[in-house]
Amino acid sequence: MTSIVADIGGTNARFAIAKPVAESYRLEALEVVDCKRFDGFDAALRYWLEGLAQPRPEKACIAAAGPLERTPSGSSVYMTNLGWRIDAGELAKAFSFTHLELINDFAALAQSLPRLSCADYSVLRDVPRIPGAPMAVLGPGTGLGVAGLAEADGRYHVLAGEGGHANLTVSTQRELQLLQILMQNRTPVFNEWVLSGSGLVNLYRAVCVLNGQSPEDLTPPDVSARGLEGSDPLCRETLLDFLNFLGSAAGDTALYLGARGGVFLGGGILPRIAQLLPESAFEHRFLSKGRVAKWMEAVPVYALKTGYQALIGAAVQLEG
Numbered sequence: 065m066t067s068i069v070a071d072i073g074g075t076n077a078r079f080a081i082a083k084p085v086a087e088s089y090r091l092e093a094l095e096v097v098d099c100k101r102f103d104g105f106d107a108a109l110r111y112w113l114e115g116l117a118q119p120r121p122e123k124a125c126i127a128a129a130g131p132l133e134r135t136p137s138g139s140s141v142y143m144t145n146l147g148w149r150i151d152a153g154e155l156a157k158a159f160s161f162t163h164l165e166l167i168n169d170f171a172a173l174a175q176s177l178p179r180l181s182c183a184d185y186s187v188l189r190d191v192p193r194i195p196g197a198p199m200a201v202l203g204p205g206t207g208l209g210v211a212g213l214a215e216a217d218g219r220y221h222v223l224a225g226e227g228g229h230a231n232l233t234v235s236t237q238r239e240l241q242l243l244q245i246l247m248q249n250r251t252p253v254f255n256e257w258v259l260s261g262s263g264l265v266n267l268y269r270a271v272c273v274l275n276g277q278s279p280e281d282l283t284p285p286d287v288s289a290r291g292l293e294g295s296d297p298l299c300r301e302t303l304l305d306f307l308n309f310l311g312s313a314a315g316d317t318a319l320y321l322g323a324r325g326g327v328f329l330g331g332g333i334l335p336r337i338a339q340l341l342p343e344s345a346f347e348h349r350f351l352s353k354g355r356v357a358k359w360m361e362a363v364p365v366y367a368l369k370t371g372y373q374a375l376i377g378a379a380v381q382l383e384g
Contacts, residue, residue, distance in 0.1 A: 065122065065383070066081060066082065066083050066084075067081070067082050067123045067124060067125060067379055067382050068080075068081060068082075068121050068123070068124035068161075068182060069081075069082045069091075069123075069124070069127075069157060069376075069378035069379050070109070070124070070125075070126045070127065070378065071124075071127045071172065071372070071374040071375050071378065072099070072126065072129060072143065072148075072150070072169065072313075072374075073097070073099075073110075073126065073129050073150055073167055073169060073205060073206055073332075074088075074129055074143065074145030074146060074206025074207060075205070075206050075261075076096050076098060076207070077096070077097050077098065077099050077102075077105070077108045078094070078095070078096050078372060078374075078375060079093070079094070079095050079096075079109070079112040079373065080092060080093055080094040080095070080122060080375050081093045081116075081186060081331050082228070082375065082376070082378070082379035083117070085120065086089065087179060087374060089179075089375075089376050089379045091153055091200070091375055091376075091378075092118070092271040092371065093116055093117070093332060094375075095112055095115070095119065097111065098301045099146055099148075100165065100333060102313060103157075104148050104149075104289070105126075105128075105148050105150045106155070106158065106335055107154060109155075109159065109179050110159075110195055117137045121135060121164040122161055122164075123161065123162060123163040123164070123382055124150040124159075124161050124164045124166065125161075125164070125165045125166075125172075125242075125378040125379065125381045126150060126152075126155070126164070126165070126166050126167070126174075126378070127167050127168065127169040127171070127172035127374050127375075127377065127378045127381075127383050128141045128143060128150055128166065128167075128169055128209060129143055129145065129169045129170075129206065129209065130142060130143045130144065130168070131168065131169075132166065132167070132168060132224075135152075135153065136153075136229045138151075138152035138153040138156075139151075139152050139166050140152065140166070141166060145165045145206050150166060152164055152166040152304065154164065156383060157208060157344045158365050159289045161200055163382070164357040165297075165381055166294060167211060167222075167224075167364045167375055167378065168200075168209075168223065168224045170209030170210060170211035170294055170330075171200075171211050171222045171224035171377070171381075172205070172210065172374040172375075172376075172377035172378045172380075172381065173201050173203075173209070173328075173330055173368075173374045173377055174199070174200075174201050174211040174212060174213040174222050174223075174224070174377065175213065175220065175222055175376075175378075175380045176211055176274065176374065176375075176376040176377035176380065177199050177326075177328060178213075178220060179376055179377075179380065180368075180373060180376075183369075184368065185366040185367060185368045185369055186329065186338075186362070187365075187366055187371065188329070188341065188347075188351075188365040188366060188367055189347065189364050189365035190361065190364065191361070191364045192364070192365070193324070193325050193326050193364055194324040194325060194362070195322070196210055196215050196325070197322065197324035197325035198213065198214045198215075198223075198322050198323050198324070198325055199212065199213045199321075199323055199325040199326050199327075199328065199329075200213075200317045200318060200321045200323035200326075200327045200328070200378075201213075201328040201329075201330055202227065202313065202327070202328075202329065202330070202331075202366075203329055203330030203331025203332075203334065203368070204256075204260050204261070204263070204306075204310065204331040204332075204333045204334065205260065205261065205303070205330075205331035205332040205333060206260060206262075206330070206332075207228050207254050207256050207263055208227070208228030208256040208260050208263075208313075209227075209228060209330070209331065210225055210226070210227030210228060210317060211224050211225065212225075212317075212321040212323065213325075215323075217313055221300075222313065223321065227255065227313075227317060227320075228255050228256035228259070228260070229254045229255070229257055230252060230254060230258060230316075231253065231254055231255070231307065232246075232252075232253045232255050232257065232258055232259075232313075233309075233312045233313065233316060234312075235308075235312055238274075239305070239308070240262065241274055242267070242271065242305065245270040245274060246258070246267075246270050247274050247355065249266075254351070255309075255313055256371055258306070258309055258329075259296045259306070259310055259313060260333075261284040261333060262284070262379075263306075264284045264287050264288070264302065264303075264306060264333065265282060265284055265287060265308075266285070266304050267305055267306055268282060268287045268298065268299060268302040271301050271302045271305060275298060275301075276305055276370070279298075280298075286299075287302055287303070287338050288303065290300045290349035291303035291337070291340075292336075292339070292340070293335065300354055303337050303340055303344075304343060304344045304345075305342060306308075306333075306337070306339060307337070307344035307345075307346045308328070308344055308345045308346060308349050309347030309349075310334070310346065310349075311344070311345065311346035311347065311348070311350040312349040312350070312352075313345075314327050314329065314350050314365065315349060315350040315352070315353055315360060318360065318363045319353060319356065319360075323363060324362055324363055326363070326364045326365070327363060327364070327366070328363045328365075328366045328367075328368055329366065329368060330373070332370075334367060335367070335369065335370050347365075350363075350365065
């Protein structure tokens with residue numbers, strides 16, 4: 065079934081037409097637009113539709129970054145990072161869709177996992193997946209998304225949540241000191257306050273305070289670039305701390321969901337700094353879970369490559 069699919073994050077909106085191919089989908093008319101160019105999702109969608117050079121499908125699935133709410137017309141989502149509200153019923157009526165579904169963006173990413181090939185990810189922990197076991201996906205980007213996928217009765221079922229707003233876990237004295245510094249600006253400190261683009265800057269500022277230095281006015285790309293180059297030791301420390309916190313969060317997610325089918329790491333930040341993983345304590349933090357450490361050793365971990373997996377998951381949603 066050919067359909068319109070969209071993945072709306074806090075920074076970019078991705079649109080495409082999904083056409084079935086074998087066990088997955090081919091994406092056509094793919095376009096990525098800057099959300100800041102538009103005052104709402106309706107305007108962004110209209111812009112993309114006006115540029116289509118092929119017939120427009122009548123069915124659509126929109127994956128959006130935020131928790132869904134039930135409304136009289138179906139469902140809606142308020143995207144706090146953008147100030148956009150998307151209402152499925154109103155959208156279907158305004159654009160004359162015969163069928164439109166609205167889902168969480170990480171729910172879409174989770175649904176894509178069984179359709180991915182080994183070319184879509186790299187292996188971080190190479191241990192066998194347990195067939196039929198739940199899978200989990202989380203990823204720092206504009207925010208921190210978390211979702212799970214469980215198999216039952218021959219079907220996959222998404223477990224969509226808001227793990228980005230769970231409290232941040234600390235594992236060392238250094239992390240406790242960083243947490244105490246972060247708590248001067250926000251209490252409680254939740255995962256997304258550190259494990260996201262803006263969170264990277266929050267963490268950098270805390271690292272500066274911990275080292276008795278005044279932070280510069282840096283953007284997330286500044287912190288990443290300086291840390292990767294090695295030109296700024298404080299940025300380097302920040303990236304390593306970021307990966308360590310991510311390791312703890314990924315391990316917690318594996319435990320919550322029993323994800324022996326694999327933990328997949330997505331989001332826009334990790335691919336840019338993944339080269340530092342061997343230098344970090346990511347794997348130690350992932351495995352360091354006390355009495356269940358042996359259980360954790362059987363959990364594989366993968367890093368999703370930059371791509372459009374959530375669009376594939378949105379197309380899967382329309383399969384019924």
